Amino acid sequence: MGGADAAGTHGDRSTPDGPAADGPAPDEAADEPTAERATGLSRRAVMGWAGAGLALGAAGGGSVAAAVSGGSDSGTTVSDGAIAFYGDHQAGIATPVQDRLHFAAFDVLTDDRKELAALLKEWTSAAAAMTAGREVGQGAVDGLAEAPPDDTGEALGLPPSRLTLTIGFGPSLFEQVDADGTRTDRFGLRARRPAALVDLPHFPGDSLDPARSGGDLCVQACADDPQVAVHAIRNLARIGMGKVSVRWSQLGFGKTSSTTPDAQTPRNLMGFKDGTHNIAGTDTATLKDHVWAAPGDGQDWMTGGSYLVARRIRMHIETWDREGLKAQEDVFGRTKGEGAPYGKQRERDTPDLARLPKDSHVRLAHPDTNGGLRILRRGFSFTDGTDGLGRLDAGLFFLAYQRDTRKAFVPLQRRLAANDALNEYIQHVGSAHFACPPGVRKPGEWWGQALLG
Numbered sequence: 130m131g132g133a134d135a136a137g138t139h140g141d142r143s144t145p146d147g148p149a150a151d152g153p154a155p156d157e158a159a160d161e162p163t164a165e166r167a168t169g170l171s172r173r174a175v176m177g178w179a180g181a182g183l184a185l186g187a188a189g190g191g192s193v194a195a196a197v198s199g200g201s202d203s204g205t206t207v208s209d210g211a212i213a214f215y216g217d218h219q220a221g222i223a224t225p226v227q228d229r230l231h232f233a234a235f236d237v238l239t240d241d242r243k244e245l246a247a248l249l250k251e252w253t254s255a256a257a258a259m260t261a262g263r264e265v266g267q268g269a270v271d272g273l274a275e276a277p278p279d280d281t282g283e284a285l286g287l288p289p290s291r292l293t294l295t296i297g298f299g300p301s302l303f304e305q306v307d308a309d310g311t312r313t314d315r316f317g318l319r320a321r322r323p324a325a326l327v328d329l330p331h332f333p334g335d336s337l338d339p340a341r342s343g344g345d346l347c348v349q350a351c352a353d354d355p356q357v358a359v360h361a362i363r364n365l366a367r368i369g370m371g372k373v374s375v376r377w378s379q380l381g382f383g384k385t386s387s388t389t390p391d392a393q394t395p396r397n398l399m400g401f402k403d404g405t406h407n408i409a410g411t412d413t414a415t416l417k418d419h420v421w422a423a424p425g426d427g428q429d430w431m432t433g434g435s436y437l438v439a440r441r442i443r444m445h446i447e448t449w450d451r452e453g454l455k456a457q458e459d460v461f462g463r464t465k466g467e468g469a470p471y472g473k474q475r476e477r478d479t480p481d482l483a484r485l486p487k488d489s490h491v492r493l494a495h496p497d498t499n500g501g502l503r504i505l506r507r508g509f510s511f512t513d514g515t516d517g518l519g520r521l522d523a524g525l526f527f528l529a530y531q532r533d534t535r536k537a538f539v540p541l542q543r544r545l546a547a548n549d550a551l552n553e554y555i556q557h558v559g560s561a562h563f564a565c566p567p568g569v570r571k572p573g574e575w576w577g578q579a580l581l582g
């Protein structure tokens with residue numbers, strides 16, 4: 130990310146070549162850690178924001194912060210592949226899906242609420258920097274020679290790559306339940322737990338690995354470059370050292386869903402177009418009805434947020450690959466080539482559900498057979514080597530956002546787990562549920578402020 134290699138010399142950073150390079154605006158600076166205040170923008174930021182010259186010029190004393198937050202909602206592209214961080218909703222939910230994922234669930238090690246809040250403040254500041262294409266703190270190479278650099282450096286020279294960072298709070302943050310059943314309200318948050326943030330029930334066929342399930346916190350990092358996504362998670366984990374530890378993480382590639390219906394629908398590892406009938410990021414009415422928590426839904430601090438279900442779903446690829454084409458198509462009720470529903474010609478033709486096999490995935494998952502329920506899917510494919518028995522450990526890392534999990538994922542998954550022809554070829558092996566708060570509206574605010582502040 131715009132370090133010395135890309136920019137020429139470090140000297141470029143201390144001799145900024147434009148008004149935007151003078152450093153963060155006062156409102157932003159007030160909230161930045163001292164190191165970042167001292168440094169101002171990195172060379173990378175200067176390069177990255179060159180394309181936003183108009184916005185910066187118009188801002189006059191203007192700031193990156195203003196350009197990022199001013200008038201634009203989080204999730205929209207502001208320039209040079211940077212996605213706005215500040216806004217009513219967190220970026221990374223309705224945002225057009227990027228190519229790569231690094232998802233991490235964290236256990237919180239400290240029992241000190243103030244320490245947790247301080248960490249979330251620091252994370253917010255680092256997330257705002259990284260998503261704008263800046264380095265964390267004093268950067269990778271500009272700090273004290275005697276101290277470890279603030280930024281780990283592997284993203285130096287890389288563009289922002291549409292990085293989004295989305296945080297979520299797991300049920301165990303609100304109440305820790307030990308193996309012996311002891312319940313501890315570590316942070317005084319028990320009463321603030323949203324009713325929608327249920328402990329997910331056991332579904333038939335689940336074979337969940339506790340080491341790949343749960344978590345007090347999660348961060349979903351999506352970017353078009355895997356190195357940028359991994360860098361972001363790694364730097365958040367580094368900032369949190371001693372206060373949080375990574376419980377599990379998942380890399381993903383090849384998005385298996387789309388929030389941009391005009392773009393070509395990606396294919397999953399079974400070779401089928403996946404994401405055809407998803408909620409579009411531009412469909413504000415459907416997002417309002419089905420994705421964003423609303424006033425009166427429960428806990429006010431969640432208004433504008435969304436509930437995330439993550440499921441690591443392993444595919445029995447070898448079994449699938451031995452099936453005939455027709456048998457494969459029957460599983461979904463759609464053709465493999467075009468992705469058209471049975472009886473129709475084109476991918477986006479409205480399915481005639483009665484013509485799809487009764488146990489087909491699409492017939493069972495379609496809103497018309499589920500009382501109109503909708504989820505926003507944002508999953509990715511994964512391959513994590515082999516399972517030691519000569520089979521690929523591959524599948525779909527399913528991510529779904531919704532306004533209320535009790536009314537969306539839970540009833541839908543109950544139905545699929547009991548009836549779906551797809552079950553012969555898949556197994557759910559990891560599971561987690563998170564309340565993702567609303568967006569950080571402006572510099573100075575922080576992730577979870579309405580909950581912990």
Ligand SMILES: C=CC1=C(C)c2cc3[nH]c(cc4nc(cc5[nH]c(cc1n2)c(C)c5CCC(=O)O)C(CCC(=O)O)=C4C)c(C)c3C=C
Nearest residue numbers: 397401402403404405406442491494495496525541542555
């Ligand atoms: C509980 C929800 C769902 C799980 C779990 C799930 C797993 C899963 N899905 C596919 C592949 C496809 N899914 C498709 C559509 C689709 N799937 C769900 C929900 C879950 N899928 C919904 C709500 C829908 C949309 C149904 C509709 O409205 O038509 C499709 C078809 C193309 C599309 O519309 O996206 C495919 C293909 C896999 C492989 C999988 C687990 C590994």
Ligand SMILES: [Fe+2]
Nearest residue numbers: 403490491494
């Ligand atoms: Fe599906």
